[in-house]
Amino acid sequence: MSAPATAAAKSSLPPGPAPPPALAGLPCRFIAEPDVDPGLLPGPCDAVREFTPGADLAADAWLAGCGPQPGAPVVFVTRRALRTARCASVFGFASRRARAAVVSLAGLESGGGAQARRRLAAIASHELGHLAGYRHCRTPGCLMRPAESVEDLDSRRLEFCPACRRRRRWPLAALLLALCLAASLSLDAAIERIRNRTQVFSWRLSGTDTVLVLDGEPLLRLRNPAQAQAAAEALNSLYASMTPPPLRLDSSDGELRIAAGGQPVIPMNWVETGGVPPEAFARRWIERLDPLIQGKGTAQQGCPSCHVNRRGEVLDAMARRSRWWR
Ligand SMILES: [Zn+2]
Numbered sequence: 001m002s003a004p005a006t007a008a009a010k011s012s013l014p015p016g017p018a019p020p021p022a023l024a025g026l027p028c029r030f031i032a033e034p035d036v037d038p039g040l041l042p043g044p045c046d047a048v049r050e051f052t053p054g055a056d057l058a059a060d061a062w063l064a065g066c067g068p069q070p071g072a073p074v075v076f077v078t079r080r081a082l083r084t085a086r087c088a089s090v091f092g093f094a095s096r097r098a099r100a101a102v103v104s105l106a107g108l109e110s111g112g113g114a115q116a117r118r119r120l121a122a123i124a125s126h127e128l129g130h131l132a133g134y135r136h137c138r139t140p141g142c143l144m145r146p147a148e149s150v151e152d153l154d155s156r157r158l159e160f161c162p163a164c165r166r167r168r169r170w171p172l173a174a175l176l177l178a179l180c181l182a183a184s185l186s187l188d189a190a191i192e193r194i195r196n197r198t199q200v201f202s203w204r205l206s207g208t209d210t211v212l213v214l215d216g217e218p219l220l221r222l223r224n225p226a227q228a229q230a231a232a233e234a235l236n237s238l239y240a241s242m243t244p245p246p247l248r249l250d251s252s253d254g255e256l257r258i259a260a261g262g263q264p265v266i267p268m269n270w271v272e273t274g275g276v277p278p279e280a281f282a283r284r285w286i287e288r289l290d291p292l293i294q295g296k297g298t299a300q301q302g303c304p305s306c307h308v309n310r311r312g313e314v315l316d317a318m319a320r321r322s323r324w325w326r
């Protein structure tokens with residue numbers, strides 16, 4: 001009976017190559033030696049060829065000489081016994097560099113064809129697991145548990161246990177990286193929190209005035225935002241310092257300014273004094289602000305040398321002094 005015309009019209013594209021077979025969800029292809037019964041392979045045979053003369057096969061050395069296999073990982077199937085440099089007898093061996101594994105039917109054919117086929121599938125899946133990055137697992141019945149006997153092969157499922165799948169999703173390196181990232185982010189957040197607690201001076205526009213503020217309280221009127229920004233930064237830096245130098249009036253080069261530790265903090269030609277002579281204004285302002293910058297708190301109010309704990313005290317003092325420029 002021919003297929004309906006609609007189905008034929010739908011598949012106008014020529015059929016592509018068939019996808020490679022998969023064992024335990026991992027794609028692979030099989031290359032077998034001529035004496036291997038194709039009916040025992042867990043998937044279609046891609047090629048038949050003799051691997052090497054000799055009664056047995058040094059799996060590790062032989063795969064090392066194979067070179068990286070193109071396409072889906074290759075499972076070479078042989079009836080010769082396998083050994084490696086470290087082990088006199090193995091069911092199979094995988095090389096990630098060669099993108100290939102070699103598995104043996106030796107000793108698997110005792111229980112008949114169906115059983116041999118399932119045992120071969122268990123070994124091939126285990127080796128494909130190694131090629132896909134799975135490591136050995138101790139969970140009973142897991143595909144990645146190292147098999148010590150044929151009975152061991154018969155008792156296992158042909159799938160990865162939940163722990164194996166989790167480990168593969170979160171390999172150790174990725175887990176460490178994630179932990180480092182989390183630690184770095186939380187450190188950043190902590191630094192940001194401390195920084196925010198020491199960035200107490202800021203500025204705002206109030207009508208036509210540019211006003212320096214300390215937690216909402218207006219402190220000083222300045223001529224423009226750039227000056228207010230610079231003044232706020234200089235005062236924040238003093239506030240964040242454990243041992244800030246005292247605020248002083250400085251006019252050493254003929255320019256009047258508020259300074260600290262020889263560094264200018266606010267030049268008085270930036271400041272709107274509201275008609276008060278600049279020198280008198282500056283002296284009064286320093287007299288008010290310096291005790292707050294220096295922190296004269298008692299042990300009960302917080303650590304006297306710690307500016308972060310002093311903040312409540314500064315704000316209390318601010319609340320008692322309302323208009324700074326009058
Ligand atoms: Zn293994």
Ligand SMILES: [Zn+2]
Pocket residue numbers: 137138139142143144145160161162163164
């Ligand atoms: Zn497992």
